Amino acid sequence: MINFLKRILINRNSILIFAVVLGLVAGDTASFFKDYTFLALAVTMAFSMTGISLEYLRKPSNFAKPMLMGAFLNYVLFSMVLIPLAWWVMPNKNLFYGFVVIAAAPPGVAIIPFSYILKGRVEYAIIGVTGAFLASIIIAPLIVNLFASSQGVKPYDLFIMMVQLVVIPMLVSRFLLYKPLFKYIEPIRGKVVDWGFAILIFVAVGINRHIFFANPILLVKISLVLGLATFGLGLAFDVVAKYLKLDYSLRVTQSMLIAIKSSGFSVFTALALFGKEAAIPSAVMAVMVLLYLIFLSLRSNKSIVK
Numbered sequence: 001m002i003n004f005l006k007r008i009l010i011n012r013n014s015i016l017i018f019a020v021v022l023g024l025v026a027g028d029t030a031s032f033f034k035d036y037t038f039l040a041l042a043v044t045m046a047f048s049m050t051g052i053s054l055e056y057l058r059k060p061s062n063f064a065k066p067m068l069m070g071a072f073l074n075y076v077l078f079s080m081v082l083i084p085l086a087w088w089v090m091p092n093k094n095l096f097y098g099f100v101v102i103a104a105a106p107p108g109v110a111i112i113p114f115s116y117i118l119k120g121r122v123e124y125a126i127i128g129v130t131g132a133f134l135a136s137i138i139i140a141p142l143i144v145n146l147f148a149s150s151q152g153v154k155p156y157d158l159f160i161m162m163v164q165l166v167v168i169p170m171l172v173s174r175f176l177l178y179k180p181l182f183k184y185i186e187p188i189r190g191k192v193v194d195w196g197f198a199i200l201i202f203v204a205v206g207i208n209r210h211i212f213f214a215n216p217i218l219l220v221k222i223s224l225v226l227g228l229a230t231f232g233l234g235l236a237f238d239v240v241a242k243y244l245k246l247d248y249s250l251r252v253t254q255s256m257l258i259a260i261k262s263s264g265f266s267v268f269t270a271l272a273l274f275g276k277e278a279a280i281p282s283a284v285m286a287v288m289v290l291l292y293l294i295f296l297s298l299r300s301n302k303s304i305v306k
Contacts, residue, residue: 016287019202023206030207031207033203038272040196040268041265042169043196044193046173047189047192048193070129070130074107078258079143082102082229086100095277097147098266098281101269102282102285105266106265107132107257108261114256115253125256208277227288231291234256260289261285263282263285264286266281
């Protein structure tokens with residue numbers, strides 16, 4: 001029993017699954033944590049961004065192409081698939097707006113460590129993720145305003161939110177990297193990030209658990225849209241990249257840049273802008289991203305991709 005609990009506390013996959021299960025079982029308490037989601041996300045983003053190095057940005061020749069590619073894959077191609085599917089399948093506007101927020105969200109920082117695990121291009125991942133994060137300050141408000149302007153969401157307010165959730169945590173992360181301090185931060189940053197996202201997922205699942213139990217058809221529809229946008233788009237991109245004879249290390253990193261979004265960011269933003277129903281797709285996406293990363297890991301271990 002003790003070993004089982006220890007695995008839950010230290011394993012990223014177990015933590016996320018635990019958050020989903022706890023939200024379904026004890027969702028009544030989720031409303032208590034709702035007021036703390038901004039703090040949870042801000043701390044999580046700051047700690048996660050300590051994995052992003054800005055050293056590569058000193059030489060434009062090093063970062064221009066992967067930075068632009070990261071933004072293009074994570075916003076343009078992903079949105080071109082996700083938003084039309086969501087518009088076609090979702091039964092109401094609030095759920096559709098939840099997918100719009102997902103499209104506007106920056107990439108998941110997990111892309112960087114998984115590029116190392118899957119033998120991808122780590123430097124490319126760092127630059128691509130950094131580029132997409134910086135682009136999110138402008139692109140996220142544009143995407144939300146384009147598809148949800150009828151809700152009275154002001155572009156300026158969205159821009160301020162992006163500054164609070166991206167720019168300020170990025171600056172704080174530079175402070176956390178200060179050597180005398182980082183020796184204390186490094187051993188705990190992974191767990192802070194894991195449990196920070198877990199709180200956000202728990203809240204999103206908990207406040208919407210009636211949907212999970214009472215409307216399984218809706219859950220299937222949401223999963224179908226996200227499955228096509230994550231697995232479908234990621235695998236289709238990999239097939240095209242293979243045909244173009246791109247190196248495996250580049251393919252696997254780009255296939256994550258195109259399909260993996262920050263679920264914690266999208267949960268908070270959907271809650272803040274459109275209410276609890278709009279956060280349902282982000283809660284489901286957290287599980288879908290986890291499944292996609294597990295799939296990539298298994299495929300890499302079995303040497304299916306060469």
